[in-house]
Amino acid sequence: MTCRVSYSSSSSDWDINDSTIPRISEFDQFSEWADGHCRLVYPQNSEEAKRHSSGWAMRNTNNHNVHILKKSCLGVLVCSQRCILPNGDRVHLRPAICDKARKKQQGKPCPNRQCSGRLEIQTCRGHCGYPVTHFWRHTEYAIFFQAKGIHDHPRPEAKSTSEARRSLGSGRRVRGLAVLLAREAALGNKLMSLREPKRHCKDINQVSRTLNPPPLIADLDKGYSCSCPPFECICTFQSVVPVAHQQYTPHSPSAYQPMNQQLDSYWTQEPLQAQSYPLDNMGNINNQYDFASVSGDLFQPEEIFQLDQPLRPEYPQQSTTDLSRSPSTLLDLGSGTIHREFKSEDYWNQSLCTLMNDDSNNSSCSRYNLVSSPDVLQPTIPHATLTPQTDIGYTQKYDKLQLENYLTDDYDNSYKNQNNLLNVISDTKMFFDNTVHNTYENFTDARHMYKTCNVDSKYQDKCVELAQFVDYTTLYDNKNLSTENVVTMNELDFRINHYIPTTTNVHYNTEFCNINTSSHHTNN
DNA sequence: AAATGCGGGTCCG
DNA sequence: CGGACCCGCATTT
Secondary structure (H helix, E strand, C coil): CEEEEECCCCCCCCCCCCCCCCCCCCCCCCCCCCCCCEEEEEECCCHHHHHCCCCCCEEEECCCCCCEEEEEECCEEEECCCCECCCCCECCECCCCCHHHHHHHCCCECCCCCCCCEEEEECCCCECCECCEEEEEECCCEEEEEEECCCCCCCCCCHHHHHHHHHHCCCCCCHHHHHHHHHHHCCCCCCCCCCECCCCEECCCCCCCCCCCCECCCCCCCCCCCCCCCCCCEEHHHHCCCHHHCCCCCCCHHHHCCCCCCHHHHHHCCCCCCCCCCECCCCCECCCCCCCCCCCCCCCHHHHCCCCCCCCCCCCCCCCCCCCCCCCEEEECCCCEEEECCCCHHHHHHHHHHHHHCCCCCCCHHHHCCCCCCCCCEECCCCCEEEECCCCCEEEECCHHHHHHHHCCCHHHHHHHHHHCHHHHHHHHHHHHCCCCCCCHHHCCHHHHHHHHCCCHHHHHHHHHCHHHHHHHHHCCHHHCCHHHEECHHHHHHHHCCCCCCCCCCCCCEEEEECCCCCCCCCC
16 A cells, blocks of 8 residues: 555645756745645755754654655654643653664653653554655755655654753753753643554545544554555544544644643642543543653653742743743642743734734634633634533534535635644644643544534535534633633634635645555655 | 764565 | 665764
């Protein structure tokens, strides 16, 4: 089986393996978390591009082509018990690139000091069951980047953080680093790590975004046979998994943002109660508090608490490391509370206002309650009404007509715009995720959604596509659920679809797994 | 010590 | 043959 990439873009069409690549003078902004099948063009003086850096843990892969640097994703380091940090977050540390160092990481005790789990690698299988790959190619005029696959795992901690942790090994005990470590201790996500048997893929002619768990063909001890990532394949087993027992992993690239901050404890000043909270057999989270530990050979969880002073929130506070792209968390050693830094607040005010106001609508940030504290912003899926169902779940009610109206919009445009907005959406999600402590697995099930809505099967892809929006539903806090704060997804989606990024060199493509197709790209 | 890049080599489909 | 991956080596951080 070979995964084939078919490019949908017509302008500036190029492939990293082309013998000649067009000269492109319009450059993209560096994308630290490039995800999905995309191509980017960076200027030659881009330091990050020159370093071939990425937020993902990418290791060099020999493709026997000196002209193209290939890297493959190492996944993320998670707790073997998938223990749950305070608000449903999970451990997701950065795997070392160095094989030796990575081996040392594995098997280490979970940074959750109350968890008996061990750190293990959750491998990336986002490209037809294989790790997502990045390609870098330098030309006379630019640096070309191409990614293949969609990460099926949460983001690892920021590179800067793991570097900071490493530097602790030198014996330094720097408060700023402790802050970083505390922050990383809070990292995690709520996504299920699903292990489903492989099935073969069906050829499809357009993108199919499913919410089914990615097949794991790399499991050596399991006879998996299918590796269709959500964007690329439709696997036959989709229909045989009882909905009630499915634990969907959101496969929208936007669905794997770090849900890693512990805002609640800060904003509510709830005390921490260290504990380990594995999932129950329904995938629900026994959500309690704990976070105050980190991993690493050189810095044991207990050491955090040996610092002489509690770390109080000081806004804004910035460590010596670049945290601008990732929200930071401060650990108050006195109360055991995680405090979130809001360095990106200005960005949020700006970008969200831009997003929401980009059309002629009279919407404003205020309608989203986008003020100086992050306890706001509650968009919903199309005309969906959310009602608290359990402590961690909601029922969903949809207006079928409205939903189908949405779904009958032009597919291509919808998809294109959706991809163009991935960063915006994901950032938005990140923001939202900081405000709640509910799990959201139940809300990423687009298939369940369209089944619930009894939507025609021809709209299923689009329904699934909506998963990224459904994710927002989890951003509701039971306590804060109130209709006056609800912004319908129609509004948000309208704005999304009218938001045209200024950088246009991003080319997302459809991809599908192809049985009996041998259309290898050559690297030479 | 780890990250990074290179390249020889093997395995598999 | 292409892709994934292992390994050792050299250099850089």
